[in-house]
Structure formats: C-alpha cells, structure tokens
Amino acid sequence: MSASRSRVAVTGLGTVNPLGGDVASTWNAALAGTSTARTLENDWKERYGLAVDFACQIAIDPFEHLARPEAKKLDPSGQYSMIAAREAWADAGTPDVDPTRLGVVVGTGIGGVWTILDQWDVVRERGARRVNPFTVPMLMANSSSAHIEIELGARAGAHTPVSACASGAEAVAGGMDMIRSGRADVVVVGGTEACVHPLPLAGFANIRALSPRVDDPEHASRPYDVDRDGFVLGEGAAILVLESEEHAAARGARVYAYASGRGMASDAYHISAPSLEGQSRAVREAVTDGDVAPADVVHVNAHGTSTPLGDISELNAVSDALDGVTDQLVVTSTKSMTGHLLGGAGALESVFSVLASHHRVSPPTINIENLDPEVSLNVAQNEPVDLPGGDIAVLNNAFGFGGHDVAVLFTSA
Structure with a gap:
C-alpha cells in the first residue's frame, strides 16, 4: 500500500458535551435516549429579551477538570477541547511518536465568542487597559489546535478548519489527508464550540433556525418528526486520535x-x-474514497438538525448518493439528544459513528412522535437499533452554512 493510501485507524476518543463529561458516560446516555435541552438558569431572557432561552449545555464544570490558572487562559471552547484531547490521547495509550510525525487538526465554527464579547464589555465599561492580556490567544479560532499542539509537542502541522457546522468533520478529513499523504503518522483531530451565549441565541432565533418550544425544551429537538421546527443550540468538544495502520500495528x-x-x-x-x-456529491465521494459498495453502508449518523427543509433534503441526498440502495440503512440524528454543537457537531458525531461501528448499534433519534411521511429511509425511532456483524461501513454527515458539505466514512475494524 502506498503512503498516499495508508489506511487510517481510529485509536483514541475523547469528548465533553451535554450528554457526558467523557466517552463512556456520553455513549451510555445516548443509548438511553437522554434529552439534554433545558431552560437556562440565568436572567438572559428578561435582561436581553431573548425569544429562546433554552439550550444543551455541557454536563461538567471545566474548572473541576482543569487547573484554575490554565482554565483562566482558555476560552470555554478551548477548555472543552483540552479536556477532550487529554481523554482521547490517554485512550489511545499516549502514543510514542516522533514529534515531527504528529499533527493536530481541530475545527470550530466561531471560536472564542465568549472572550470576544466579554472583553469588549471590559473595554466599554472599564477601559482598554483592563483587557485581559491573553485575549487574542483565547479568542482566535486556532486557539484549540494551538494549545493541543503545544501540549503534545506536535510538529507535523496544526490546522483549524472553520467551515461553520462542517468544521469538526472537515478536521477529521484533514487528519486523514495528513496521514495518507505521508505528512504524519498520528493526527489528533476534532472540533469544539462554546456558543451558548445571548448573541448566538438571538441571531439563530431571529433567522428562525432555533426551535421556539420554550415551554417544552426537552422535546424541542425532534429530527424527522412532522412537527419539527428548528434546532436546539448545544456546546462541547470531541477529539479522535487517527493513526496510520502501520504505526498503530x-x-x-x-x-x-x-x-x-x-x-x-x-x-x-x-x-x-x-x-x-x-x-x-460529498456522500458519494466518501463512499467511493472508502472503496465500499453502497450496500456496505449500514448506518448514517445524519446532520439531521431538526429543521423542516434540511432533514428531508439530506435523506434524499443520501439516497441519491447510494443509488437508491438503502434498505440496509439505519439513520439516526444524535442532535435530538445533544443539540447542535455547530463546529463541534461533526467531531462528536464522528465519535458516535465510530462507537456505532465498534459496538454494532445505532443510537436512537428521540422525540419522534409522528414520523414525517416524506422520510424515505429507516430511522432509529426513539430506541437503539442493532447493526449487522461482518464488515460494515458507517457514514457521518456534516453540512454548514455557506454550503460546506463534508461526509466521513468509517469501516469496522
């Protein structure tokens, strides 16, 4: 096998998200069909006049997992990614790798929004001299990849895709490319986002992207349900360790x-x-690139945001890309449980896809009370669905504002 087609193994996983503070708790909560959407415990609705005051917030306090001096130098998005990266690196067995053969690719949709807006408040209220001197390293979109690169001593390259909701999945694709091209033996990849903040909530609500179900947030994210009316904002990070098959062996x-x-x-x-x-085209390219037949693709962790237009469009695109060979497919949207992590979504859903392949089970799509009759594919409705044995392929889709389309295909080990 040439260096350009070296098979890429997934050897480590890490995450912090609304379902859990690590991979094990996250997976268990997903299989249990846990909704994490809650009314926010603050005065934002009254203070700012928010139309939507609920979201899916991370399950842990980052300050209980990071030393306070370190946490204070990181935007929340950086805190989440660092916690997830440390779990993934340990899960991979802390690989002994030449630093010049170790890379990092961690994406984000927005970056340090909390830092930007908090420090602007400082400028307006207390003056420029009181601004945190770490502001720029905290707010920059590449903050997570930079901090992880420094921690691990990675010198093969550190990159940051910023492609809205496709960013995390594009990071996985970027890490694959680094290994296939021979640039690296091991690449730490993933995505992060921390946007549960009044400004993103207001912006998404005003373009009617968010569900307005303020009286029933737990059931607001309902992909494929006939009454779906928008997504629920989520936050968190997920990291995968990718490794050339030869290095892993x-x-x-x-x-x-x-x-x-x-x-x-x-x-x-x-x-x-x-x-x-x-x-x-993105799905078809992933399947072709993975050298599998459409019938081998048995599971799709869909982008499935719970929007009236997007959910059906994606399912039709998958069917088109697989030439209508879909009887074997089980589709799920884990956003029904986690909310939409924006730039972190494709990474977290890559973790779910890997675990689905590993454990041979699809997590459910919860909150489906009346399946939309336009849904043409088999959806894991409210309960997990077992996947077949043998060699299987699992697809993860991530599509971002601006028309960024990314699909990543995982095959069983």
Whole structure:
C-alpha cells in the first residue's frame, strides 16, 4: 500500500458535551435516549429579551477538570477541547511518536465568542487597559489546535478548519489527508464550540433556525418528526486520535474503526439553505474514497438538525448518493439528544459513528412522535437499533452554512 493510501485507524476518543463529561458516560446516555435541552438558569431572557432561552449545555464544570490558572487562559471552547484531547490521547495509550510525525487538526465554527464579547464589555465599561492580556490567544479560532499542539509537542502541522457546522468533520478529513499523504503518522483531530451565549441565541432565533418550544425544551429537538421546527443550540468538544495502520500495528494499539473515506463539496447555492446536489456529491465521494459498495453502508449518523427543509433534503441526498440502495440503512440524528454543537457537531458525531461501528448499534433519534411521511429511509425511532456483524461501513454527515458539505466514512475494524 502506498503512503498516499495508508489506511487510517481510529485509536483514541475523547469528548465533553451535554450528554457526558467523557466517552463512556456520553455513549451510555445516548443509548438511553437522554434529552439534554433545558431552560437556562440565568436572567438572559428578561435582561436581553431573548425569544429562546433554552439550550444543551455541557454536563461538567471545566474548572473541576482543569487547573484554575490554565482554565483562566482558555476560552470555554478551548477548555472543552483540552479536556477532550487529554481523554482521547490517554485512550489511545499516549502514543510514542516522533514529534515531527504528529499533527493536530481541530475545527470550530466561531471560536472564542465568549472572550470576544466579554472583553469588549471590559473595554466599554472599564477601559482598554483592563483587557485581559491573553485575549487574542483565547479568542482566535486556532486557539484549540494551538494549545493541543503545544501540549503534545506536535510538529507535523496544526490546522483549524472553520467551515461553520462542517468544521469538526472537515478536521477529521484533514487528519486523514495528513496521514495518507505521508505528512504524519498520528493526527489528533476534532472540533469544539462554546456558543451558548445571548448573541448566538438571538441571531439563530431571529433567522428562525432555533426551535421556539420554550415551554417544552426537552422535546424541542425532534429530527424527522412532522412537527419539527428548528434546532436546539448545544456546546462541547470531541477529539479522535487517527493513526496510520502501520504505526498503530507496530505499537499494538487497539483500533476502534478505520477512517476509510472522506468527501467534501461546496454548494455555491445559498448562505443558509441546503443543496441536495452538493450533499449528494460529498456522500458519494466518501463512499467511493472508502472503496465500499453502497450496500456496505449500514448506518448514517445524519446532520439531521431538526429543521423542516434540511432533514428531508439530506435523506434524499443520501439516497441519491447510494443509488437508491438503502434498505440496509439505519439513520439516526444524535442532535435530538445533544443539540447542535455547530463546529463541534461533526467531531462528536464522528465519535458516535465510530462507537456505532465498534459496538454494532445505532443510537436512537428521540422525540419522534409522528414520523414525517416524506422520510424515505429507516430511522432509529426513539430506541437503539442493532447493526449487522461482518464488515460494515458507517457514514457521518456534516453540512454548514455557506454550503460546506463534508461526509466521513468509517469501516469496522
């Protein structure tokens, strides 16, 4: 096998998100069909006139997992990614790798929004001299990849895709490319976001992207339900350790699955509306790149945000990309439980995809009371669904505002 087609193993996983503070608790809560959407315990609604005052917040306090001096130098998005990265690196067995063969790719949709807005308040209220001297390293989009790169001593390259809600999945694809091209033997990849803040909540609500179910937040995220009316904002981070098959085998690493295919396309269509054609091309490219037949793809962790237009468009795109070979498919949207992590979504859903392949089970899509009759594929409705044995392929889709389409294909180890 040439360096350009070296098989890419997934050897470590880490996450902090609304379902849990680590991979084990997250997976257990997902299989149990846990909703994490809650009314926010603050005065934002009254103070700022928010139309939507609920979200899916992370399950832990970062200050209980990071030393306070370290945490104070990180935006919340950086705190989340650092916690997840340390778990993933330990889970991979802390690989012994030449630093010049170790890379980092961690994406984000927005970056340090809390730092930007908090420090602007400081400027206005207390003057420029009182601004935190760590402001720029905290707010920059590449803060997470930079801090992880420094911690691990990674010198093969550190990169930060910023492609809205496709950022985390694009990071996985970028790490695959680094290994396949021979630039690195091990790459730490993932995504992070910390946008449960009045400004993003107001902005998403005003373009009617958020569900307005303020009286019933636990059931607000309901992909594929006929009464779906928008997504629920979430936050968190997820990190995967990718490794060339040769490097993983040489050190006897446990392999969860293989990152076997990736597809990327752009719609060139609309800043916020999806394009079936672009999504279909990304999925088709991932399947072709992974060298699997459409019938081998048994599970899709869908982008599935719980929007009236996007959910059906994506399912039609998947069916088109697989040439209608879909009887074997089980589709789920874990956003029904976690909310939408924006730039962290594709990374967290890659973790779910890897675990689905590893454990041979699809997490459920919860809150489906009346399945939309336009849903043409088999959805894991409210309960987990077992996946078949043998060699299988699992697809993760992530599509971002601006028409950024990314699909990543994982195959069983």
